[in-house]
Structures are given as C-alpha cells and as structure tokens.
Amino acid sequence: MSRELKCHKGIGDKVEGKALVADDNFSARYDLDRIKGVFSRKAHxxxxxxxxxKILVLNTAKGGVASAWMLHEMKTRGICPKAILFNTANTILAQGAALADLPMCDRFEDGDVTTLIKSGDHLIVDPQAGLVTVK
Amino acid sequence: MKLSEEEHAMLAGEQGAARRWAIDHQIKVGEMFDAVNLVPVSQAHMMIDPESVGDPGVSFLEDLADKGAQVAIPMITDPRGVDLNYYRPLGQTEEMADIDRRTIAACERMGILMTNTCVNYQTIMPPVLGDHVAYGDTGVVIYSNSACGARSNFEGGPSALAAGLTGRTPRYGLHLDENRQATRRFRVTEQPRELTDWGVLGAVAGTKAGSYWEVPVIEGLEVVPTSDEMKHLGAAMASYGSTPLFHLAGITPEAQSLADVAGEALPVEYISADDLDAFRSNFGAREDKVDVVVFAAPQLSIVEMQAVARLCDGQKFATAVIVCTSPQVYADATRMGFVATIESAGAKVLEGTCFYNQYAREIGEANGWTRLLSNSAKIVNILGGYGYEPALASMEDCVAAAIAGEIQ
Structure with missing residues (x-):
C-alpha cells in the first residue's frame, strides 16, 4: 500500500527511485568522495x-557554499543522487538544486522524514506538487 | 513571486539570455523559501573555486559570457583554487590551473572583479548596517551579517552570480527582520584569549545551534573581539553549524542589548570550559607528528601576517608550512617584508587561494600530507572529510610544531 507525504513546494521535476536514509546531515564538500560517488566522511x-x-533522505544541509556548484558538477558527470529530501534544506543546497535541475524537497507535514522513509523504499518525488509517494 | 516591470522584462528575455537565466534561477529559489519579491542588493560575492565548479561549471560560465552577460552591480570573488604563480610544486596539475584560467577569463568578460578573497570585509568594501548584499562564502556572510549588520543569505556561486546579473536577490531568510532575532541564547563562562579560542567558541556555538535557521546570541563576553577574532568566531560557527548570523550582546550592531534581538525570553544555555575542552580533545595531542602546518580559512589579514612573520623570524621549519592570504594583503605583506621573513623559515605564502578549496585531497596525496595542524577551527572541520587527520593549536603552537616536526 502506498503512502503520500506532503511537503513544501520544492525544486525540479518528478523523479522515481530508491531511498537511502539517515538521521544525519549533508554537505557535498565535507561528506562525499564525488569521484567514487560514496560518502567518505567516517563520522557520517x-x-x-x-x-x-539514490534518493537521499537526510536531516539538514550543513557547511559551505561549494555544494551549490558541486551538485551541478556531479549531475553533469552522472554520479549524483536522483533527488534529495531534507527535513530542512539550507539555501545553498536549494540554489545548487536549481542550477543542477536536481529535484529537492523539504519541510514534511507528518514530521521527521528520516523516520517516515526507510532505506530501500521506492519513492516518487514530485517537487512542484510538494508530494512524495512511498510505494 | 511579485515582479516589477523591469523584472518581468528580464524574465521575458528583453535584457538578454543571461539575465533571463539569472532571474529564472532566483524565482525557483525564492519560491522554495516563500520569498514574496526580490530585494535590490549593493554587492555580490561569488565562491567559484575550480574544485567545486569543475569543467561543467566553467562551461556554464563561458556560455553566459558568450551570451553577453554583464554584472549590474559591483561583484567580487572568493579565493581561487590555484595560485597561478605556484601550483606545480604543490602537485597541482595543468588541468586544475586551466580550469582556473578559464574561470578568470569568463568572469572578467562579465565585468566581475577578481578580488579572490574571503576577507573582503577587511580589505575591499565592508558592507554597512542594513545593507542588502548577496555574498558567498559562509565566513563572509556570517561576518557581514553579524559584525557589520548587513543582510545576506548564504549565496552559493550560481545564486551570487544571478544576483550580480540582476542586481537583486530573492527576499527571504536574513533579508527579513523577523529572521534576525535570536533563537538560542548562549552564556560563556570562559573568556576567549586568542584567535583559536574564538574559533573554538564559534565551533561549539555552531554545533549547538546546528541549523541555518537558528540565530545564536552570545552573552557573558568581557572583551570586544577584534576583526580577526570575530572572523575566526564566525567562520567556525558557520562551518560547524551552517549558521549565517550571530549576535554578541552589547557588542554587535543589532544587539546593543539582549532585548534588541528578543534574547531575554530565551532559556540560557551555558558554554563552559568543559564544552570548549571537549571540542579541543577531538584534535591532536602533544608529541603527535605533523606533516603540514596551515594558516588559512579565513585568509590572513595583514595583522595576522605580521604575527606569523614575527614567530617565523630566524626559524627553520621541519615540516611544510602553507600560509594563505588575499592578493590585497599579499601585496602589502610583500612590501612590508613579512612574506620574505615567513618564506625564509621554509614556509610558502600563497596568494588569492585558501588551502581547503585548492584541491586539498589531491595536494595532500601528492605531498604525503596526512597529519595537518592549523589554528583554524574551520579548516580542521573541513579537512576531516578530505583524508587528513587534522589537529588544532594556537598560532604560536603551530609555529613551534613546524619547527620541531611534532606538536609540542
């Protein structure tokens, strides 16, 4: 049975994929090995x-401004998440998503999105409608 | 979003394809943050280091420049990723330098001033109280908001560029009065004494605050921080907490009293000596070996350059030492002899770069640098994710460690 999660209007077009979830934060510069496409910060x-x-589901965005360019760079190379869902995005990640055309949503009505969604869940993310469907 | 007649014209492409991209980008971002309209800004400052921009980003810039993009307001840049006078010895490649050269050329065609600095508030044109600006670099934003009382969100490179092109930015976040009130109230019980102490305080406050949307007010300070101390406080807070604004009760311009930022009603959270010590214990210990000592993040002011030069005078370093400063300070520091003194001890002063955004992972691997020591609480945070084992110490202790080859 599928569930629908309402969120704030986001950025980008509708996308489908598998969730990768953690109650942790996100910075493209601090946390990732962008060549290998893996999380490289040991504490993450x-x-x-x-x-x-993957459709990343994380708590919030942290750290530097560089992530704004990095999403575009990652998307162009094709080693990139399909979408990112946050409890609260920060300005940088939203700006980066706008440049990269990477779907991004935040502020879920039913609470903590990192507990509402589990790793491996199949998701349909519709940022313009502010809607995530868990299949 | 409500657009003016001129903004509608931009969106319709009447002012060219570059401005149409820019305003379309701003509307996308503004709608996500419920901005009702755009606010004129007096300056834009763009982070555009080659490592984060990459070939796709440079191609994007070149395409905008080809379309005739011209900035509408004074627009400046954050540190570059390559010191074009000194990159091969660091193990940086010609490809890295080429991305930088292309970036510079594209930016110059658009009328952007290549200041290459993250201390523009010390060296270029500090914003004033109430000034709406579109700044990149979290350290620049937090300093400008907090110490100057200017109004900026964190503007990533693309958004800073959009603001430069339209002369506006979406009115959300810290452009609005209500988001500048304090949401957390910290009382310090231990007074910071030198630069690194201020960075440690910033790191602890930032970690506790922990979100872009929290505004800490700090009380209990018995000293007014200098610009350099405020710089380290803010840079660390922004790095650990994604924090864009703080107030110091009785010190910073918007918080002449706690009441000015609605801080009185907030519960007091103490930042004790134990909190600060707990933070410090994450980084390095006596007799740990050191491969490289770095002074950067933020770039050094002329005052810091003088202090480093005094400590280096007549010394010989057993480790690599890298010092990063702005082109403006570099020229002064050269003229005043500080660069020569620092380099005589075996260090290298880089101009217009900052260590962490100059391919830190690659230069670490090329030089065999793992154990890194710095007085910047910000840089030890970042480089943990870049394959380094970072340690933190005061400027004096960093220089002593560079001489001995290990933490003293």
Whole structure:
C-alpha cells in the first residue's frame, strides 16, 4: 500500500527511485568522495555507501557554499543522487538544486522524514506538487 | 513571486539570455523559501573555486559570457583554487590551473572583479548596517551579517552570480527582520584569549545551534573581539553549524542589548570550559607528528601576517608550512617584508587561494600530507572529510610544531 507525504513546494521535476536514509546531515564538500560517488566522511552515518542514483533522505544541509556548484558538477558527470529530501534544506543546497535541475524537497507535514522513509523504499518525488509517494 | 516591470522584462528575455537565466534561477529559489519579491542588493560575492565548479561549471560560465552577460552591480570573488604563480610544486596539475584560467577569463568578460578573497570585509568594501548584499562564502556572510549588520543569505556561486546579473536577490531568510532575532541564547563562562579560542567558541556555538535557521546570541563576553577574532568566531560557527548570523550582546550592531534581538525570553544555555575542552580533545595531542602546518580559512589579514612573520623570524621549519592570504594583503605583506621573513623559515605564502578549496585531497596525496595542524577551527572541520587527520593549536603552537616536526 502506498503512502503520500506532503511537503513544501520544492525544486525540479518528478523523479522515481530508491531511498537511502539517515538521521544525519549533508554537505557535498565535507561528506562525499564525488569521484567514487560514496560518502567518505567516517563520522557520517552513510559512510562507505554509494549515493549514485539514490534518493537521499537526510536531516539538514550543513557547511559551505561549494555544494551549490558541486551538485551541478556531479549531475553533469552522472554520479549524483536522483533527488534529495531534507527535513530542512539550507539555501545553498536549494540554489545548487536549481542550477543542477536536481529535484529537492523539504519541510514534511507528518514530521521527521528520516523516520517516515526507510532505506530501500521506492519513492516518487514530485517537487512542484510538494508530494512524495512511498510505494 | 511579485515582479516589477523591469523584472518581468528580464524574465521575458528583453535584457538578454543571461539575465533571463539569472532571474529564472532566483524565482525557483525564492519560491522554495516563500520569498514574496526580490530585494535590490549593493554587492555580490561569488565562491567559484575550480574544485567545486569543475569543467561543467566553467562551461556554464563561458556560455553566459558568450551570451553577453554583464554584472549590474559591483561583484567580487572568493579565493581561487590555484595560485597561478605556484601550483606545480604543490602537485597541482595543468588541468586544475586551466580550469582556473578559464574561470578568470569568463568572469572578467562579465565585468566581475577578481578580488579572490574571503576577507573582503577587511580589505575591499565592508558592507554597512542594513545593507542588502548577496555574498558567498559562509565566513563572509556570517561576518557581514553579524559584525557589520548587513543582510545576506548564504549565496552559493550560481545564486551570487544571478544576483550580480540582476542586481537583486530573492527576499527571504536574513533579508527579513523577523529572521534576525535570536533563537538560542548562549552564556560563556570562559573568556576567549586568542584567535583559536574564538574559533573554538564559534565551533561549539555552531554545533549547538546546528541549523541555518537558528540565530545564536552570545552573552557573558568581557572583551570586544577584534576583526580577526570575530572572523575566526564566525567562520567556525558557520562551518560547524551552517549558521549565517550571530549576535554578541552589547557588542554587535543589532544587539546593543539582549532585548534588541528578543534574547531575554530565551532559556540560557551555558558554554563552559568543559564544552570548549571537549571540542579541543577531538584534535591532536602533544608529541603527535605533523606533516603540514596551515594558516588559512579565513585568509590572513595583514595583522595576522605580521604575527606569523614575527614567530617565523630566524626559524627553520621541519615540516611544510602553507600560509594563505588575499592578493590585497599579499601585496602589502610583500612590501612590508613579512612574506620574505615567513618564506625564509621554509614556509610558502600563497596568494588569492585558501588551502581547503585548492584541491586539498589531491595536494595532500601528492605531498604525503596526512597529519595537518592549523589554528583554524574551520579548516580542521573541513579537512576531516578530505583524508587528513587534522589537529588544532594556537598560532604560536603551530609555529613551534613546524619547527620541531611534532606538536609540542
């Protein structure tokens, strides 16, 4: 049975994929090996895991401004998440998503998105409608 | 979003394809953050280091420049990723330098001033109280918001560029009065004494605050920080907490009293000596070996350059030492003899770069640098994710470690 999760209007077009979830934060510069496409920061809960073509579900965005360019660079090389869902995005990641055309949503009505969705769940993300469907 | 007549014209492409891209980008971002309209800004500052931009980003810039893009307001840049006078000895490649050269050429065609600095508030044109700006570099934003009372969100490279092209930015976040009130109230019980102490305080406050949407007010400070101290406080807070604004009660311009930022009603959270010590214990210990000592993040002011030069005078370093400063300070520091003094001890002063955004992983691997020591709480945070084992110490202790080859 599928569930629908309402969120704030986001950025980008509708996309479908498998979730990779952690109650942790995100910075493209601090946390990732962008060539290998894995989380490279040892302290990160997704350390060692590949994010390529996953829908990342994380708490919030942290750290530097560089992530804004990095999403575009990652998307162009094709080693990139399919979408990112946050409890709260920050400005940088939203700006980066806008440049990269990477779907991104945040502010879920039913609470903590990192507990509402589990790794491996099949998701349909519709940022313009502000809707995520868990199949 | 409500657009003016001129903004509608931009969106319709009447001012060219570059401005149409820019305003379309701003509307996408503005709608995500419920901006009702755009606000004129007096300056834009863009982070555009080659490592994060990559070939796709440079091609994007070149395409905009080809379309005749011209900035509408003064627009400046953050540190570059390559010191074009010194990159091969660091193990940086010609490809890296080429991305930088192409970036510079594209930016110059658009009328962007290549200041290459993250201390523009010390060296270029500091914003004033109430000034709406579109700054990149979290350290620049937090300093400008907090110490100057200017109004900026974190503007990533693309958004800073969009603001430069339209002369506006979406009115959300810190452009609005209500988002500048304090949401967390920290009381310090231990007074910071030198630069690194201020960085440690910033790191602890940032970690506790932990979100772009929290605004800490700090009380209990018995000293007014200098610009350099405020710089380290802010850079660390932004790095650990994604924090874009803080107030110091009785010190920073928007918080002449706690009441000014609605801080009185907030519960007091103490930042004790134990909190600061707990943070420090994450980084390095006595007799740990050191491969490289780095002074950067943020770039050094002329005052810091003088302090480093005094410590280096007549010394010989057993480790590599890298010092990063802005082109503006570099020229002064050269003229005043500080660069020569620092380099005589075996260090290298880089101009217009900052260590962590100059391919830190690759230069670490090329030079066999793992154990890195710095007085910057910000850089030790970042480089943990770049294959380094970072340690933190005061400027004096960093220089002593560079002489001995290990932490003293």
């Amino acid at each position: 809960k997704l350390y060692g895991q590949s994010y390529k073509d």
